[in-house]
Amino acid sequence: MDAPYAKLEPLEAGIGRLLAHNPSAFTYYGTQTYLVGTDEIAVIDPGPDLPEHLDALETAIARRKVAAIMCTHTHRDHSPAAKPLAERTGAPIVGCAALALETVGPRADASFDGDYQPDRVLRDGEHIEVDGRPITAVATPGHTSNHLCFAYEGALFTGDHVMGWSTTVVVPPDGDMADYMRSLDKLRQRDDRIHYPAHGPPVTNPQQYVRHLVGHRLQREKQILTLVGERPRPIPDIVANAYPALDPRLIAAAGGSVHAHLLDLERRGLVEREGERWTAA
Numbered sequence: 001m002d003a004p005y006a007k008l009e010p011l012e013a014g015i016g017r018l019l020a021h022n023p024s025a026f027t028y029y030g031t032q033t034y035l036v037g038t039d040e041i042a043v044i045d046p047g048p049d050l051p052e053h054l055d056a057l058e059t060a061i062a063r064r065k066v067a068a069i070m071c072t073h074t075h076r077d078h079s080p081a082a083k084p085l086a087e088r089t090g091a092p093i094v095g096c097a098a099l100a101l102e103t104v105g106p107r108a109d110a111s112f113d114g115d116y117q118p119d120r121v122l123r124d125g126e127h128i129e130v131d132g133r134p135i136t137a138v139a140t141p142g143h144t145s146n147h148l149c150f151a152y153e154g155a156l157f158t159g160d161h162v163m164g165w166s167t168t169v170v171v172p173p174d175g176d177m178a179d180y181m182r183s184l185d186k187l188r189q190r191d192d193r194i195h196y197p198a199h200g201p202p203v204t205n206p207q208q209y210v211r212h213l214v215g216h217r218l219q220r221e222k223q224i225l226t227l228v229g230e231r232p233r234p235i236p237d238i239v240a241n242a243y244p245a246l247d248p249r250l251i252a253a254a255g256g257s258v259h260a261h262l263l264d265l266e267r268r269g270l271v272e273r274e275g276e277r278w279t280a281a
């Protein structure tokens, strides 16, 4: 694949991007780690714990001070490099909270990084500084319950909340569709000039793009309501009808998103469960 692995790509003043070599049906070409700052650096979404990615990050950082290693959330393609990078650079891990995986059993999904341990958790609106400029946390739960975006100089690093190549996967019980929709609405009310997602190209028309994502979800919701209105259906049947010609590798994720929609519709009193099947209320 002709992707710029291990090569620092300057995007604008103070923002560079480094692609990790973890391509998949869920990560596109891989996780994009962002380097923010000039004399001082913050590393956003250090990515998977791959020696060649860590080496490339260290080369790109050169001798500069790393003010913080920041994670948008704790999926395995985003946060595992935080710890080894902290060991190499001495920088603190600052950003999203760890998930209490043990206490919420079903959340201990294989895709979560259970080893993530932040030195400091940023709450919504809190910030750190690089070169005297703030990087501010914007709480955006939905894709995961601990998801943050980070705002810097009119740019928003969106992690997996807004992606440049695909819609976001929202899988219960940690993923929550109502939270995700509220978090999209939150971005709609901001005036960021550009979104830098962890996967896929930058989004240069953020307000329009987020409006499109909201529309897509409302369309999906309407489709699910129509399908369960015809007759009670189990989730695989809804997926087969709502996502024709789906890449087989994505069927489980689509089932998760349909489940997330159904739980949201159930809370709103619009659908009911009959064993494995769902029906209109």
Ligand SMILES: [Zn+2]
Pocket: 073, 075, 143, 160
């Ligand atoms: Zn993720």
